[in-house]
Amino acid sequence: MLSIYFFLLGMTLGSFYNVIGLRLPKRISFTRNRSFCPHCRNQLEWHELIPVFSFLLQKGSCRHCNKRISILYPLMEILSGSAFLLFYIAIDSHIKLLPALLLYTLFHILIVSDLMYQVIPNTVLLFFFSIFFLFRLIYPLDPWWHSAAGALIGLVGTAAIIICSRGGMGGGDMKLLGLIGFILGPSLLLVAFLTAVLTAFILSVFLLAFAKKNLKSKIPFAPFLSIGGMTAFMYGEALIQWYLLYFLS
Numbered sequence: 001m002l003s004i005y006f007f008l009l010g011m012t013l014g015s016f017y018n019v020i021g022l023r024l025p026k027r028i029s030f031t032r033n034r035s036f037c038p039h040c041r042n043q044l045e046w047h048e049l050i051p052v053f054s055f056l057l058q059k060g061s062c063r064h065c066n067k068r069i070s071i072l073y074p075l076m077e078i079l080s081g082s083a084f085l086l087f088y089i090a091i092d093s094h095i096k097l098l099p100a101l102l103l104y105t106l107f108h109i110l111i112v113s114d115l116m117y118q119v120i121p122n123t124v125l126l127f128f129f130s131i132f133f134l135f136r137l138i139y140p141l142d143p144w145w146h147s148a149a150g151a152l153i154g155l156v157g158t159a160a161i162i163i164c165s166r167g168g169m170g171g172g173d174m175k176l177l178g179l180i181g182f183i184l185g186p187s188l189l190l191v192a193f194l195t196a197v198l199t200a201f202i203l204s205v206f207l208l209a210f211a212k213k214n215l216k217s218k219i220p221f222a223p224f225l226s227i228g229g230m231t232a233f234m235y236g237e238a239l240i241q242w243y244l245l246y247f248l249s
Ligand SMILES: [Zn+2]
Pocket: 037, 038, 039, 040, 041, 042, 062, 063, 064, 065, 066, 067
């Protein structure tokens, strides 16, 4: 029963994260203005704002102007619900639940911003850095300086990649990897980065083979870093153990 509650809570919050990710880069207040259709600017009624269900009821288009609503909204709401459900099932300590929820919130907002506008907003990174800085003061990594080391490796490592690849990644990716390094430390940062590269590679091969994309098509990298970061947070330790056991023994 509680699992359904977590799923619904995740969907509802996911709907709010969508709004933040959509409005913050455009500097529209997400607390004062009510939600509106981006095409006809009509304010939306409460029954048009129910996560996923409104989208299905309205068959994916605006009730006023009939323009299509992006499939990104319901997909991200389902992702959010599923993530909250996973946390509820897989995490047994409160000390791990809080950073899981915070990390997910950060990633959700960044995925929306990066997919919609190709930006990783500094305000979001700074806001979450302050929260995680406080969190790491209370619950430091072991040893504590792994946060600083992780942040440094994330920043410098990505800077090196940007210089060598002449813009394969952006400044936003660099700051995000620095933040992931600060939260998770160097070894889990590596897991996050490798998972991101691997999933991006698999999707690129898929897109090259089945969709009309070429090597010059730019793919936003924040969604992959988010998948990597979340995987590293949830299963990074286990993945490292598994790797050491099977490949280095
Ligand atoms: Zn409309």
